[in-house]
Amino acid sequence: MKRWITWPMAVLALASCTKQSDPILLGTLERDRITSLAQASEHIVRIDVREGDTLVAGQSILALDTRRIDASIDQARADVRGAQAALDEVLRGQRKELIDAARARLAGATAVAENARRDRDRVAEIRKRKLNSQADLDRAETSLRAAEADRDAARASLDELLNGSRIENIELAEASLAARKAALDQLELTRERYTVLAAEDGRIDSIPFKLGDQPAPGAVLASILTGPVYARVYVPASQRSALKIGSRCSVQITGSEHRIKAVVRNMRSDPAFTPYFALTGDDASRLAYRAEVVLEDGAGTNLPVGQPVQVSCMLSDAASSP
Template sequence: MRNLSASLLVIFAALSIAGCTRENDAGTLLGTLEWDRISVPAEVSEPVTQILVKEGDNVAADQLLLVLDPRRTQAQVDAAQADVARLSAALDELRHGARAETIDASRAALARAQAGAVNAKLARDRAAEIRKRGLNSQADLDNADAALRQANAETNSARASLDELLHGTRVEDISQGEAALAQAQAQLAQLQVTLSHLSVHATRAGRVDSLPYKTGDRPAQGASVVSLLVGDAPFARVYVPETMRANLKQGARFKISIDGAAAPFDATALRIASEPTFTPYYALSGDDASRLAWRAELALDASEKTKDLPAGIPCRALLATSEKH
């Protein structure tokens, strides 16, 4: 009889503890503290030459964080600048037209071609006369005809070149020159932006969370070289069970408890996912283990105590109304 009484007492105590646990857990949401993260990618694959910060440092907006080797990109910028200068000079030449010396040289070339054509005609006439007498072959006459045609073609070419210089540059040629120059200038501007990004600056004020590469490493193009935690305060990423989802709204106030913190932190529900997800392993308990949960983000009120809280630590969120009740 005494053993039966002791057994009943143990069972009653266990049921009481289980009931208290379920009651305490009814309004508690489990999750982790997180910060908004910004990743700064590598514009090109170049070795890291300098790292000016370390993980955990607080940095200001536009502060220099690290430097990638700029020599290759600087050479490309220099080549693009030379190409812009060349195309700019060519466009100026098109706009200003030919120089007087160039026109004089073209006239002299035409006179030389005309003189050659005159001599070729005389030679052809002599060959034709001799052929009539039967003193030369037909091949000699054919060669003289070919020489005359070639001399006339050279004369026509020289005359066309002179006419082109005298009539000036066509509008279409100037338009093509302007387009080529604009393309070269755009390429130069793009390379200059890439060169400036080899000096990696903080895009926002925050705290350095991760520096995955060391001096001498060559990150791949697009790889994150710096990860920053930004914002005035972290947020709690928690999971809302099905039993609480219907009554939980954005703007609800919570108390966030963290192991090691003397007092809970105030927080506000910012976002609640519209689609459910399976409850993560650290939020599984009892009958709730098989239920769906909705991910929610609770923004902690910014203060001196919250600005240095680390990311990833477990936390517990309790609705402020539930706590008072």
């Protein structure tokens, strides 16, 4: 009995051959995304762009209220000035007036000690002749020792002023100044980020907040799409070895007949299960490798991110790639 191959069966067979030679990969259009986060919970006082606007690197996007951090910066600057003054005082040593006063106290204490010694000597001489009591001599000795202690204390105070500050005190003052300067630098850096600037050329994808809103710290203030447009596709494990970085492909946007030239930019080495939107036939239960296919000549910059696409890659070119 002869078996006739019908026309639908022939179409399926041809499609199967085409699939093996030029696989159709499913995916979505993507662009790299940069997000700017809120440094503090402050009100938005200015918005300079709108969603969809094209940006250049360094362009202002929006600004937060800086009054609170400005007050903190003023306080930090005052702390730096105080620490600098303390260090200068330690390095210069004591004032001349303090040294002169210490010398005067030493001279007075020395005079008192000399007078106490003479009194003790007189009392001791009288005691030898037994004309006074032992208690009188003991009191004279006590007065002499107290006067000499005061003299020695005054001399030590003068030496401390003349010798200057200890190295430990200088290092402590320097460390205190460095810590206050670092705190000031951190506040000034944080204040710069209260004005959100575009990190790279790109296009504003979303600004979640409005003028006057007060986002929480760490909230996304702006999302920027940057870099070339690429298709993120998933390559079945059976075709992974045939595709290489640099392989030539064509991208067809879902709903359009136009095809855009593209090239494989990278391909993951670690496999993952095929995502739901790429489930087709026998490939549904197989592993797939995520790849990025970049559109050439800056094409697709006006297309929406997330648009479904079909990517056709030529296995013959892939196999011949080094």
